[in-house]
Amino acid sequence: MKKYVALLSGVIAMALTACTKDEAMQIPDSPSQMVSVTAYAPSQDDDTRIAYSQDNFVLNLAWEDEESFSVIRGGENQTFSKSTAGNTFTGILPGAEGEEDYYAVYPANANVTDITAVPYDYSMQKGVFDSNKTYMYATSTDGSKFEFKLKTALLNVKFNNLPDGVKIKQVVIMTEFNTNGTMNLTDGTYTDGTNTGITVDFDEAFDPANWMAIYLPPISSDKKYLKFIVIADNNLAYIGEFMSKSTDASKNIIAGRYYSCTVDNFSEMKSLVFVANGEQTLKMTNLTTDVVKSAVENLEYSIDAGSTWNTLGENTVNFGIGAPLLIRSKVAANGSQSYGTKVANIKFGNSNVNVVCAGDIRTLLNNTYPESVGMDLVKFQGLFKNCTSLTSAPVLPATTLTENCYSQMFYGCTSLETAPALPATTLAKGCYSQMFYNCKSLKTAPELSATTLAENCYNQMFYQCTSLETAPALPATTLVNGCYGGMFSNCSKLNSIVMLATDISATNCLDNWVRNVASTGTFVKAASMTSLPSGEDGIPLGWTVIN
Numbered sequence: 001m002k003k004y005v006a007l008l009s010g011v012i013a014m015a016l017t018a019c020t021k022d023e024a025m026q027i028p029d030s031p032s033q034m035v036s037v038t039a040y041a042p043s044q045d046d047d048t049r050i051a052y053s054q055d056n057f058v059l060n061l062a063w064e065d066e067e068s069f070s071v072i073r074g075g076e077n078q079t080f081s082k083s084t085a086g087n088t089f090t091g092i093l094p095g096a097e098g099e100e101d102y103y104a105v106y107p108a109n110a111n112v113t114d115i116t117a118v119p120y121d122y123s124m125q126k127g128v129f130d131s132n133k134t135y136m137y138a139t140s141t142d143g144s145k146f147e148f149k150l151k152t153a154l155l156n157v158k159f160n161n162l163p164d165g166v167k168i169k170q171v172v173i174m175t176e177f178n179t180n181g182t183m184n185l186t187d188g189t190y191t192d193g194t195n196t197g198i199t200v201d202f203d204e205a206f207d208p209a210n211w212m213a214i215y216l217p218p219i220s221s222d223k224k225y226l227k228f229i230v231i232a233d234n235n236l237a238y239i240g241e242f243m244s245k246s247t248d249a250s251k252n253i254i255a256g257r258y259y260s261c262t263v264d265n266f267s268e269m270k271s272l273v274f275v276a277n278g279e280q281t282l283k284m285t286n287l288t289t290d291v292v293k294s295a296v297e298n299l300e301y302s303i304d305a306g307s308t309w310n311t312l313g314e315n316t317v318n319f320g321i322g323a324p325l326l327i328r329s330k331v332a333a334n335g336s337q338s339y340g341t342k343v344a345n346i347k348f349g350n351s352n353v354n355v356v357c358a359g360d361i362r363t364l365l366n367n368t369y370p371e372s373v374g375m376d377l378v379k380f381q382g383l384f385k386n387c388t389s390l391t392s393a394p395v396l397p398a399t400t401l402t403e404n405c406y407s408q409m410f411y412g413c414t415s416l417e418t419a420p421a422l423p424a425t426t427l428a429k430g431c432y433s434q435m436f437y438n439c440k441s442l443k444t445a446p447e448l449s450a451t452t453l454a455e456n457c458y459n460q461m462f463y464q465c466t467s468l469e470t471a472p473a474l475p476a477t478t479l480v481n482g483c484y485g486g487m488f489s490n491c492s493k494l495n496s497i498v499m500l501a502t503d504i505s506a507t508n509c510l511d512n513w514v515r516n517v518a519s520t521g522t523f524v525k526a527a528s529m530t531s532l533p534s535g536e537d538g539i540p541l542g543w544t545v546i547n
Helices: none
Strands: 034-040 050-052 059-061 067-073 076-082 088-092 102-106 136-140 145-147 153-159 168-175 197-206 212-216 225-232 237-243 258-263 272-276 280-286 299-302 316-319 325-329 344-348 355-358 390-392 496-499 522-525 544-546
Touching: 067 088, 153 225, 197 212, 225 272, 225 355, 237 258, 272 280
Parallel strands: 034 145, 153 258, 355 390, 496 522, 522 544
Antiparallel strands: 034 088, 050 059, 067 076, 067 102, 076 088, 102 136, 136 145, 153 212, 168 197, 168 225, 225 237, 272 325, 272 355, 280 316, 280 344, 299 325
């Protein structure tokens, strides 16, 4: 696509201009014969679908070489296509009798037969130019010529005030209008649907210094309210607002025009944020009756970006595209008391719908001052156990851990590709035990910087992580009982390990730790270490050893 010129900030709109070129085509006697028709976009250009004019802020469209649209008449749908430059399309006109006009819709939709309810869905986007979101319609009395009218507006938005260096993985835009409505092809009337949000999934991390393209339906002035939830590559979530109705309430968002704005009031969200790529449910269940350890009734949730909050308890909550789920602790008025969950488990109801989770895990204990939470209060073991839909994890910033605090936290999360950072330097018994057990999609392991270990601290951290190829460096020189036991067992692709231990006298410290790893690889050890055995309890057989 042709690149677009720089945009001015602020909301600007100009009238849409239409092509006035007129070419009549001869219609055959039999409507079942192949015919050629002329179709006009609002402007003509042979090499691009969407171009921008710096002078008038109008969407200017032209046909690409390969394009198609649907023609509907009397419940029958036919597709017209072109394969060369210009605006001539060929196809078979619908042959239904009893209708005076032909109706066309772009992009082509072979399922459309009802001219009064053509589905238009803006809810899933990529943040870049997309012909399939450039909705248009046209009518023709004889089927020889279609002059299309746009039913899409375009917002170019840039985000400021996000932390330096972060990139954006995902954006959810909460709205006061509906993004999956229908349009009447006879008069272009847009009818609201049921979804009130837009989810933007990028093919790769997005630089917030760039403009992001958001497609919008026509919006009345009283519904021009947008709330942006940004999921960054640091796995934290940020929220900002753009509310044009507060500054220019008389203006509507009109199809065929494009607008630009900057959002610079972002702040870090004090909750966990769950974003699904379809209809999903969440239920959190206590794993113990000991209220000192478990209290999901002290959690609350929101599905309107934090405008209203309700007690979570063990209720099942629905969320989905454009409607993220927020969960946080309840906190005393003075912010001094920590509530929230300890020893509880999350279940998602739809295993076919992926879920992104972002935010600081400590907001489940204190959403006002999460940084004040002591890990002596925390038991997140098994929190996401067997959540096969989970694709990303929240941030785990604690540097001092307690017994079993993260054990089995992501056990069986088979869709999890990247582990959260684990910055802790003070460990405790079993703190990471089986944390990533059977995470078959995990490709990147977190850095493990602790040099003083604790009993069973890493016991089985990566068991059966069959996508993992490189182990995190293990700098500790003295091992303790069971600390690395089964750590990389059944990691069948693992072919690189750096392990600098010089004292391996502790009981079971290397028991089965590299069982069934790759048949060849590289093992880096301390030069002074001469007593490491070969095999599944030491250096894998067939590997190259480097001092």
